[in-house]
Amino acid sequence: MAENQSELVGAARTIARDVLRQHAEDVDQNERYPEEGLQALIDTGICGMTVPRAFGGHQVSAVDATQIVEELAWGCPSTAALMLTWGGSVLSIAEYGSDAQKQAVLPGVADGSVTLSFALTEPHTGSDAAAITGRAERDGEGWILNGRKVWIGNAARATYVVCALKTAPDAGAKGISSFLIPRGTKGVSIPEIYSKMGARGTIHGDLLLEDVRLPASALLGTEGRGFAQMMHSLDFVRLITASHAIGIARAAYDAAVERAKTRTAFGKPIGQHQALGFMVADMAVDIQAAQAMVAQAAAILDSGQAIPQQAAAAKLFATEAATRVAHKAQQIWGAEGCRSGSMVERMYREARVTEIWDGTSQIQRLVIARGILGR
Numbered sequence: 001m002a003e004n005q006s007e008l009v010g011a012a013r014t015i016a017r018d019v020l021r022q023h024a025e026d027v028d029q030n031e032r033y034p035e036e037g038l039q040a041l042i043d044t045g046i047c048g049m050t051v052p053r054a055f056g057g058h059q060v061s062a063v064d065a066t067q068i069v070e071e072l073a074w075g076c077p078s079t080a081a082l083m084l085t086w087g088g089s090v091l092s093i094a095e096y097g098s099d100a101q102k103q104a105v106l107p108g109v110a111d112g113s114v115t116l117s118f119a120l121t122e123p124h125t126g127s128d129a130a131a132i133t134g135r136a137e138r139d140g141e142g143w144i145l146n147g148r149k150v151w152i153g154n155a156a157r158a159t160y161v162v163c164a165l166k167t168a169p170d171a172g173a174k175g176i177s178s179f180l181i182p183r184g185t186k187g188v189s190i191p192e193i194y195s196k197m198g199a200r201g202t203i204h205g206d207l208l209l210e211d212v213r214l215p216a217s218a219l220l221g222t223e224g225r226g227f228a229q230m231m232h233s234l235d236f237v238r239l240i241t242a243s244h245a246i247g248i249a250r251a252a253y254d255a256a257v258e259r260a261k262t263r264t265a266f267g268k269p270i271g272q273h274q275a276l277g278f279m280v281a282d283m284a285v286d287i288q289a290a291q292a293m294v295a296q297a298a299a300i301l302d303s304g305q306a307i308p309q310q311a312a313a314a315k316l317f318a319t320e321a322a323t324r325v326a327h328k329a330q331q332i333w334g335a336e337g338c339r340s341g342s343m344v345e346r347m348y349r350e351a352r353v354t355e356i357w358d359g360t361s362q363i364q365r366l367v368i369a370r371g372i373l374g375r
């Protein structure tokens with residue numbers, strides 16, 4: 001297990017190359033859980049990178065966390081996506097959880113025996129989180145939960161689901177509360193698992209809650225503060241999501257550079273044709289710019305400032321840059337880049353989903369515009 005923060009970045013780079021890369025294509029093509037990747041996260045302690053030290057984790061800075069996720073995504077986007085799945089929830093539990101919730105979850109995340117899901121999205125609403133209708137109602141001393149969540153990553157495997165539900169249906173965002181739902185709770189089911197274009201190893205599906213009875217202690221944080229609690233970790237989540245996209249872009253870029261040097265057409269390496277050389281240059285600039293935005297925003301976040309605009313800008317730029325880079329990489333690879341399962345074909349699909357999750361590009365633009373112009 002790595003001992004300190006920068007060692008953890010090095011460990012991420014090593015497992016990305018030696019473990020994650022070796023299984024990434026198989027994970028994608030067979031839409032299977034990245035077991036080897038998760039085991040490597042456990043062996044290195046990366047699975048608990050955001051867990052406070054008091055609970056056995058590494059409590060890494062945002063700067064280190066973003067570098068770790070970038071390396072992991074370069075190796076296997078699905079394995080890296082697991083860290084996105086529980087990155088925000090770990091911070092929420094550490095900040096708002098009761099002592100019992102912290103003890104139940106955090107040491108387990110650090111040693112790999114606990115994994116999490118985060119459930120917000122519903123069939124009728126994703127971007128407009130305040131419009132969720134899944135309900136949590138008081139039931140004597142406890143709660144009774146009903147609703148259907150969609151696109152829930154890791155739900156079939158998670159030991160706990162952090163679930164956002166309405167406790168006051170007419171109060172908009174202020175009517176949302178968070179709950180910690182243990183695996184195996186009666187009334188919780190996963191009626192559908194999807195086949196999807198990217199992060200195919202994270203096993204996303206519907207999460208159905210039918211008269212789920214939970215004790216009062218299942219409330220995470222304060223009733224009616226669920227939305228605000230989510231906002232607390234959102235800057236961090238958006239930065240690691242941006243880094244995930246950068247890792248994908250780097251993987252596509254590496255493949256493109258190799259092809260540009262080795263494939264010949266009209267008597268010279270294709271990269272020596274200026275049109276393709278310029279593509280490679282644009283790809284490098286996109287990646288460097290995205291890395292710089294994330295690094296700057298992460299450093300400010302580490303200094304204790306909230307960075308909603310910078311985090312939104314980094315997420316927006318990095319994810320759209322990843323798609324641009326993967327698109328060019330596929331072009332450079334020609335027909336072989338269209339082969340199912342090839343590196344650049346996979347990275348194109350992986351890049352595309354990053355523009356949707358954790359706030360679409362349009363929502364990031366909304367956040368940035370409001371920061372500049374006001375509401």
Ligand SMILES: Cc1cc2nc3c(=O)[nH]c(=O)nc-3n(C[C@H](O)[C@H](O)[C@H](O)COP(=O)(O)OP(=O)(O)OC[C@H]3O[C@@H](n4cnc5c(N)ncnc54)[C@H](O)[C@@H]3O)c2cc1C
Nearest residue numbers: 118119120121125126127151152153353356357358360362
């Ligand atoms: C691979 C993947 C993994 C995911 N994992 C999870 C998960 O683990 N847990 C979870 O809860 N959710 C998860 N999601 C759901 C994700 O967070 C939502 O898809 C996302 O928030 C967008 O919501 P939506 O799909 O309902 O789109 P909608 O909100 O219906 O939006 C549709 C379109 O309208 C645009 N739009 C919406 N509002 C505005 C506006 N005000 N101005 C301009 N444009 C607007 C959007 O940008 C989008 O282009 C995942 C999604 C994907 C693709």
